[in-house]
Amino acid sequence: MSASVHRLYPGEPAQAPTLTPMLSLTADGMGGVNQIILDRMQSKIPLIPALAGHLIAGGGKRMRPMLTLASAALLEYEGVRHHKLAAAVEFIHTATLLHDDVVDRSDMRRGKQAANVVFGNPAAVLVGDFLFSRSFELMVEDGSLKVLKILSSASAIIAEGEVDQLTAQRQVETGEERYLHIVGAKTAALFAAACRIAAVVAERDPKVEQALDDYGRNLGIAFQLADDAIDYDSEVGESGKDKGDDFRDGKMTLPVILAYARGNEAERSFWQEAIRGRSVDDDDLAHAIALIARHDAVRDTRERARHFANRAIDAISGFPVNAARDAMIEAVQFAVSRRF
Amino acid sequence: MSASVHRLYPGEPAQAPTLTPMLSLTADGMGGVNQIILDRMQSKIPLIPALAGHLIAGGGKRMRPMLTLASAALLEYEGVRHHKLAAAVEFIHTATLLHDDVVDRSDMRRGKQAANVVFGNPAAVLVGDFLFSRSFELMVEDGSLKVLKILSSASAIIAEGEVDQLTAQRQVETGEERYLHIVGAKTAALFAAACRIAAVVAERDPKVEQALDDYGRNLGIAFQLADDAIDYDSEVGESGKDKGDDFRDGKMTLPVILAYARGNEAERSFWQEAIRGRSVDDDDLAHAIALIARHDAVRDTRERARHFANRAIDAISGFPVNAARDAMIEAVQFAVSRRF
Structure with a gap:
């Protein structure tokens, strides 16, 4: 199967991509990773495994450790060193989620009460x-x-991205370029690192490292933009997070950025007030979704996502064809086509 | 000057020990460390240096990096590798303080508004x-x-100690043994690590590493107990933190633990109610201080502190006499004699 079959240009017939090939590819390895995660979240202080377990056992796709494993499989690496590192990546992600929920005062995470609400x-x-x-101990x-x-560099970049996002919150003038920069830091840096470390473990040259970094980074951006689109998509139901959370938190995500940029004066006034912190209700959310639909901002956010998805696919198109490459390509397609 | 001169048994005439020898010993090196701290807290995101600078420029004794430098001087290490590591230690400490203030909802830190209040x-x-x-990037x-x-192990132990302390908060039954365990983790582990890494940099054998670890760990416990005593000492004025903060937060520190263990039924009822979360006022604080005085709990907390201080001094008594050893011994004496 060649990479070109998988291109995502508009108008291409939908193949209903799934995460199934990625899940199958990494099933054995993820067994090992999950065992390490469970072992290493233990502590003599019972609150630690209780709280960590609430979030970790609470599901989540474990995309990042799966990407480490898939990248190692792409390179036909035979060892198991990367299992510990994949667990380390997931711990960084989990720590970030816990702090995010505190920062955002979230009520829900992965379809259940957020850890900060419970604990x-x-x-x-x-x-x-x-x-x-x-x-870091695992590393x-x-x-x-x-x-x-x-991974220490990625962690610092993630924290910078989170602070940057905090600074941009309720700032209606946040533009697309700045937003992409934030997404590159807070989301895509860890995707990139998760893939890149597989090349280090497999002792491959810097070009291979870079290709995997590019794959992960572009996938991370695509993944985040697809997430942003879902929160304002009038055609999809409830997702794991509370629908409209981004709007209520005054977060400038790409659908809002596009709708604001394209809006008339009355529309801009609405966004200014809503984003700057006026208390918003369900009617406001409905109005926001209507404005975003009027300007095709969900559709175009998804198109932007597909752009990065294509770059991710192209980044690994030079690798020999194997099951891992196919699974990694379909994972990208899945990331931008999902409606949940 | 031999170590025995410095022993701290009760009744020994006070010499008014100061931190001056430690400050002089490490002045040059701390110039380098401070420069690294300032350089490496920078970021393109202006909120990061603003907030970090509020706390870092806000003073603090920088005990931990000073201990790394003093330990290196004790071993007559001539390089500068440890400057970066000392800065890393201070960053871990600063991160912990920032999170502590969020956890405790502190209003004040180092005599000014806490960063979480301002930012x-x-x-x-x-x-x-x-x-x-x-x-971690610095390391x-x-x-x-x-x-x-x-340092990654120390960081995990600190976090465990912080969670353990959170679990013990408002639990009047917290005993001395458990409390010492918490202090060993949340405070002393980083003191121990700060000293131990100097031996690693100086490429000294495991016995030297262990001696410096013992010095730092015991000093850390002594330091924390002395801090706990100050918060209930009827004879000292305001310290950098709000007087009575520990009491209002329902923290079980050693003065309270001793007073509760030694109290009669009426006193225990008072402690139970106050620690378990009844809203407390200045009269309650005055009553708490009176009970603690009645049971000599501040005096005995200081005596416990001196016990660990003596162990710290003994841990380095086998090293050849030099200015660093003298300064490190006097720093221990200072830690347990200070009234602020």
């Missing part, structure tokens, strides 16, 4: 710190300074 | 994460896996 903000902050420390056990460099 | 809890959480990541740049192991 309180203080515990969520501190258990996040624990998981973050534990992730140190592996012993690759190169991996440590990639 | 908000979300920013304090996220900038803490940034500084924590940055500390990775140094490149010692041994140092990375020591």
